[in-house]
Amino acid sequence: MNLKTSVSIFTALLVIPGCSSPENRESQKPTITATTSIIADVVRNITGDKVNVISIMGAGVDPHLYKASQGDVQLLQEANMVIYNGLHLEGKMSEVLEKLSHGKTVVAVSDGIDKKFVRTINSDANVYDPHIWFDMKIWREGVQYISGEIQSKFPEIATEVDSCTRNYLHQIDSVQTACEQLIAELDTQKRILITSHDAFEYFGRRFGFTVRGLQGISTLSESGLKDVTDMVNYIITNKVKSVFVENSVPQKALRSVIDGCNAKGWDVKVGGELFSDALGANGTAEGTYLGMVEFNVRTIVKGLK
Numbered sequence: 001m002n003l004k005t006s007v008s009i010f011t012a013l014l015v016i017p018g019c020s021s022p023e024n025r026e027s028q029k030p031t032i033t034a035t036t037s038i039i040a041d042v043v044r045n046i047t048g049d050k051v052n053v054i055s056i057m058g059a060g061v062d063p064h065l066y067k068a069s070q071g072d073v074q075l076l077q078e079a080n081m082v083i084y085n086g087l088h089l090e091g092k093m094s095e096v097l098e099k100l101s102h103g104k105t106v107v108a109v110s111d112g113i114d115k116k117f118v119r120t121i122n123s124d125a126n127v128y129d130p131h132i133w134f135d136m137k138i139w140r141e142g143v144q145y146i147s148g149e150i151q152s153k154f155p156e157i158a159t160e161v162d163s164c165t166r167n168y169l170h171q172i173d174s175v176q177t178a179c180e181q182l183i184a185e186l187d188t189q190k191r192i193l194i195t196s197h198d199a200f201e202y203f204g205r206r207f208g209f210t211v212r213g214l215q216g217i218s219t220l221s222e223s224g225l226k227d228v229t230d231m232v233n234y235i236i237t238n239k240v241k242s243v244f245v246e247n248s249v250p251q252k253a254l255r256s257v258i259d260g261c262n263a264k265g266w267d268v269k270v271g272g273e274l275f276s277d278a279l280g281a282n283g284t285a286e287g288t289y290l291g292m293v294e295f296n297v298r299t300i301v302k303g304l305k
């Protein structure tokens, strides 16, 4: 399948009667508040127009560093249900979420995913890679799990939620297939993905990429001079054509890698911007989870070909 065909398949998938949600808030509906824009989009898709969905973090916001404001805490307290990623993605919101869980239904998407599929960073310390949305085959398990939790909490809308969820899972599977076909165009030795931080290890595991992030699994740790030098040498040794910036991470550190490569005579380019921990702007294809995944794959394949 060529690029054009898979894009049109994706566009066709976006039009699902009955499972699209208006943005306006209606008081008679239950409210579900999600931490990240990615989770909020998923919840909108699986609940149709039956729920008010609020996202605490907007487009381009880094969840590793995000602290809940007073206004956020109020939104979380007012919600009928709170859904978050877990695995310490929302590291600086842990306390707020923990407190909320005593009087409210608070659900982590990651609780629906079998731990044997979750990447371990440090098994002794129970540190897991939180970027589970980049492996659609395990993310769909989390989607099914939160759908079940929503249906138990709000039985009056269970039928609609079940139907929208089935529809959405079908869309996830179709985008997975379209991505596989796009990536098949890329020679296996060219599958080296270098980004600002290590958000793409699940993606790499699923699609056979070697993944290197300058900053590690969380953006909390800043990259040092040695990280930059090591990355420069790695890029030159492996003749990597392009590196990728991310929408939720400052570009400065990766820019110094590019400068370092150029200084040593290797012309590495920015292959494009990837959407890693947050969606793109509302109203764009990258403003939805599935659109973001498909956009990333197209950008990666184009940049590395």
Ligand SMILES: [Zn+2]
Pocket: 064, 131, 197, 198, 199, 217, 218, 219, 276, 277
């Ligand atoms: Zn991240």
